[in-house]
Amino acid sequence: MVPSLLISGSLVLATGGLFHLLENQRPLEDIDRTKHLKFDIIVVVISALMVAGLTVWLLDGFVRTWLLNNVQLFDSIVSQPLWLRISLALVIGDLGYYLAHRLMHTSPLWRTHVFHHSIQEIYWFSGLRSSAMNSLIIRLPYLVAMCMFAIPASAVASIAVALGLVNFWVHSNLNISMGPLNYLFITPPFHRVHHSMAEIAIDRNFGNILSCWDYLFRTAVDPSAELNVSEKGFEVESNQVIRQLVGL
Ligand SMILES: [Zn+2]
Ligand SMILES: [Zn+2]
Numbered sequence: 001m002v003p004s005l006l007i008s009g010s011l012v013l014a015t016g017g018l019f020h021l022l023e024n025q026r027p028l029e030d031i032d033r034t035k036h037l038k039f040d041i042i043v044v045v046i047s048a049l050m051v052a053g054l055t056v057w058l059l060d061g062f063v064r065t066w067l068l069n070n071v072q073l074f075d076s077i078v079s080q081p082l083w084l085r086i087s088l089a090l091v092i093g094d095l096g097y098y099l100a101h102r103l104m105h106t107s108p109l110w111r112t113h114v115f116h117h118s119i120q121e122i123y124w125f126s127g128l129r130s131s132a133m134n135s136l137i138i139r140l141p142y143l144v145a146m147c148m149f150a151i152p153a154s155a156v157a158s159i160a161v162a163l164g165l166v167n168f169w170v171h172s173n174l175n176i177s178m179g180p181l182n183y184l185f186i187t188p189p190f191h192r193v194h195h196s197m198a199e200i201a202i203d204r205n206f207g208n209i210l211s212c213w214d215y216l217f218r219t220a221v222d223p224s225a226e227l228n229v230s231e232k233g234f235e236v237e238s239n240q241v242i243r244q245l246v247g248l
Contacts, residue, residue, distance in 0.1 A: 008161045015165050019124035019172045028175045028189060029229045031121040040129055043115075043245055050132040050246070059136065059143055067147035078150045085149040086159065090209065092148065096141025098213040101206040104137065112137060112247040119171075120233030122195055127171025131247025138208075166209055186211045189223035198230045 023033075072078065078085070104113035112133040119126045142163065146156050170191035178187055186207050194205040204221040207213050214220035221227070236244055 004157070008157075011161065012164060015168055016124060019168050019174070023123055023173045026175045028173050028192060031123060031173055033121060033123050033125075033173075035121050036119075036126070040126055043241075044128045047128075047130065047132050047135065047245060051135045054132070054136060055139070059139060063140075064143065064147065067144055068150070071144060071148050072150055073148050082151070082155065086151060086155060089145040089149040089151055090142075090159070093142035093145035094207070094209045095213060096144060097138055097208045098206050098210075098217075100137055100141055101208070102203075102219070104134070105203050105206070109137075111244075114234065115236070115244040115247065117195065118234050118236045118244070119195060122171055122173060122192060122232060124168040124172040127167050131245055133247030163208075170208070182211065183215055184210060184212050187223070189228055190220075192232075193221050193223050193227050195232045196227050196230045197232060198227055201227055201230070 101113075103109050112131055114131075116127075116130040116134055119129050139160075142159070143156075146159070151159070170186050170188060172188045174188045176187060176189070178185060182190065186205075186209060190205055190207075190211055193201045201221055204219050205211075205214055206219055211220065
């Protein structure tokens with residue numbers, strides 16, 4: 001348990017450091033990474049503590065047990081190689097994320113998500129700013145998919161770390177393109193459009209790992225230099241911080 005936590009922690013720190021250096025080399029826009037850093041460190045720690053408690057007690061406890069008994073697929077599927085089951089679970093979980101994220105942009109779930117849309121200086125670390133409710137809701141689709149394909153708990157823990165690194169990637173301030181693969185995978189410029197306040201970008205680009213869902217369901221807007229530097233982030237009133245951080 002302790003060695004795996006150390007390995008995961010080192011991997012997360014090393015990846016954060018790598019994104020920091022890459023952002024220096026190829027920034028998408030001029031931003032001030034230190035402007036809201038103190039605020040973000042405080043809210044990320046508080047949110048992580050709330051989510052960690054609820055995850056152990058609720059998601060990894062009752063919810064996982066119920067799902068394993070009720071949504072697991074046929075033996076013929078569950079007996080397939082682990083790499084294949086993980087790949088299928090990630091695709092299905094990612095579709096679930098897309099749908100959950102679209103729902104969170106509608107009332108009454110918007111209150112669980114608005115805190116994430118208060119980020120104004122977007123870079124790899126700032127993407128961690130989200131309410132506790134938001135963090136729980138977006139974990140659910142992946143958890144359901146992992147239980148459908150009977151992915152072992154040890155692999156689920158590694159996938160959770162990998163999804164954290166995906167969060168760094170999509171929020172990084174990186175001017176990068178993957179060519180035709182942009183229509184399959186989310187890039188930092190694509191997700192940056194999701195945070196734009198420009199009218200054309202409102203309720204667009206919901207995906208997490210795969211951008212094909214947005215293209216399939218016609219919610220995709222291709223990134224442009226103009227959209228990437230457009231205004232982002234709602235102001236959070238000081239008396240609303242606690243409510244938004246919890247997400248209720
Ligand atoms: Zn959103
Ligand atoms: Zn985001």
